[in-house]
Amino acid sequence: MTAVSMVLTLAVVVMWLGGSMPVLVALVVGLGIDGGWLATLAYERRLAAQGDHSAPVTAVGWFFGLIATAVLIAHAAGEQSPGAWLAVAWLPLAAKALWLVHGLWERTALTGAALHSIQGIQQEARDDAAVARARLRAEAATEETRLTAVTQAGARVARVQAKTAQTLSRAWSTLETTRAGKDTGRALTCVTSRVTPDVTPTWELPVWGPVEPVPVPALEPGPALTDAELDRLVDDIRTSETPALSYRDMAIRFRSAGHSASEVRLRAAWKRVA
Structure with a gap:
């Protein structure tokens, strides 16, 4: 874009000033504009390569770019169809702006080794994140399986306890019904009287349910002997x-x-x- 802008500027200066002065003079004027612009650009690039910056040099470069743009616009104004020349009048300023963008890019440019290191770090971070996600999923699945097994085991224990309590309740009810029968006591007394004469046994079932504990007094030590x-x-x-x-x-x-x-x-x- 810089080369195209310099060629257009030189051509416009020669065509514009060629009618009022010798062509060689017009060529010198055009080369002066392009040479000043190229010199300031080369110096600015040299400073940028050294990590330095000069505001006056940058201002002179923009000045030459504005002169080239002004020459193109002035030439387009004197033409019968200025549209084509106005379409390329922005090229000098655009070229200067692109050099500015290129300088900013160079300030942030990294070497191949640095880029490779960054890619390795990013890949390692992605690997660690993937491994962590897989570990969390596996732990969650294991915990879910364990809770399911514990719940099922607890349910089985509860069913067995309920069935056992129901069986004991039925057995206890049968024993209570048998004990409360009319002929049960007489039959038991008839059997035991031959073994324990003159003793009437009492047939009482043990208590079924919670029993209050009987407090046992603690033994207090006696007085010490002299x-x-x-x-x-x-x-x-x-x-x-x-x-x-x-x-x-x-x-x-x-x-x-x-x-x-x-x-x-x-x-x-x-x-x-x-």
Whole structure:
């Protein structure tokens, strides 16, 4: 587009100024416009390659582009059919704008190695996401299977318990009906009276249902024995038989009688009374 714009500018300058001045002069003017534009463009590209930028150089480049566009528009205004020349009058500015876009692209351009690394990272991220989705689906399916199995097992247990309770209820009802019969007690008494004479048994079924627990009072330890009391008890147990009991037999009878004392105190009392 830059080359086309330079050719069009040179041709228009030669045709426009060729009638009022020598053709060589008009050619020099056209080459001056194109040369200035090309020089500023080359310098701007050199600065961009070095990572630098110059606002004056950019402004001069745009200035030459505007001159070329103005020449094309002025030439089109003097023609009988200006449409064709106006259609190409925007090419210098468009070429300059495309060079600007190309500079922006170069600032963000990456090498092949960097692009390959980016593609590898993106592919790795996609692989990890796919593996994570597959793992979640598998865990969800496993959990669903486990819950289904647990639910079915619980349902089977509930059905067995209900069936067992129903069977026990029917059996209990049969036993209760039999016990409450008119001839049941007389028949049972007739059978047991030969084994336990003068004893009338009572035929009661155990309780079917919840039973309230009977509280059992805790045993409270008795008061501690004094040394004198301990010596007296040891002496009484020791001399309760002839010959006198040994320490082992005395200790067994002492504790069997419900008395309590530590082994140290009991052996000390034994030594005192023996």
